[in-house]
Amino acid sequence: MTMQVSARGDYAVRAAVALASAHPDTVSAQTLADEQSLPHKFLEAVLADLRRAGLVRSVRGADGGYRLAHSPTTTTVGAILRAVDGPLAGVRGQRPEDVTYGGAAAHLPDLWIAVRAAVRNVLDEVTLAQVASGKLPARVRRLVTAPDAWEPR
Amino acid sequence: MTMQVSARGDYAVRAAVALASAHPDTVSAQTLADEQSLPHKFLEAVLADLRRAGLVRSVRGADGGYRLAHSPTTTTVGAILRAVDGPLAGVRGQRPEDVTYGGAAAHLPDLWIAVRAAVRNVLDEVTLAQVASGKLPARVRRLVTAPDAWEPR
DNA sequence: GCATAATCCTACTTCTTCGATAGGAATAAT
């Protein structure tokens, strides 16, 4: 199990946060790509995912672009990531509640569920507006300021 | 960002838990593979990783096999996963503390750090003995029994 | 000594996914 932020996920969140801070204006993919140093064409594909998920609205034609479909204060990072990368957690491609083990590992699914819940408690509670402003919820902030949170392991 | 348990990680933890429940006996890879229905040769490679990481000791020759190098009550699931899959969390292959963003996403690293801390708080606190017995620490148990922890999203 | 059962080592295959690019069609503003 590793928690990897893919390029897709990273780009999607960065673009979404940029849209949040420009909200409710519409911003072109080119501008987003320049601001955040993202590959333009790749970003287009990512934004298309967000649009299909209903998180972002697009406007075609000159002076078109993208804007958030809902308020930055209600759109969570978790929603963005699910839209581009699928479910937040999985075990060998399956959902944690679907795996079953025999013998000594019988209780292992409990642990996978716990990890997923821990991740959700962060990603589904933090909104784009909070990331843009840097004002994370107290419970999340506490994780960041814990003594060894910045230590590699 | 998605928290994916790879086959390597899954197999490693299952084998380690099985070793924990047999501790301090040594168990052959073949037996482990049979008990947990794992591909034998692949499991060998995984156990080799655990050995190189010093988490498991091996005994060669007939009647040989593997055993935990330390007590099941001190070996954590996090340690097992790191041994086979590398760091628990990453952003586009880099460590969360190494990425930097400009513009609206400037505070984003805080969020990645928080997610990693949340994951560590589970995986580095749960030991193989606890998984084998099903007696997870209270804080982790609470995550599992939360109302919608078993709901897909 | 010899058969047997294990770990250990190297290499290989196959498949999928990830990240990214290319080219152009449709759309709308000026």
Place this chain on the structure above:
DNA sequence: ATTATTCCTATCGAAGAAGTAGGATTATGC
């Protein structure tokens, strides 16, 4: 018309994941 955009399809190369193959090495028990 021109220009700036989204949108669609197709393609590409590299890397990794999952698993297999074959045999060399090591120890046990007869």
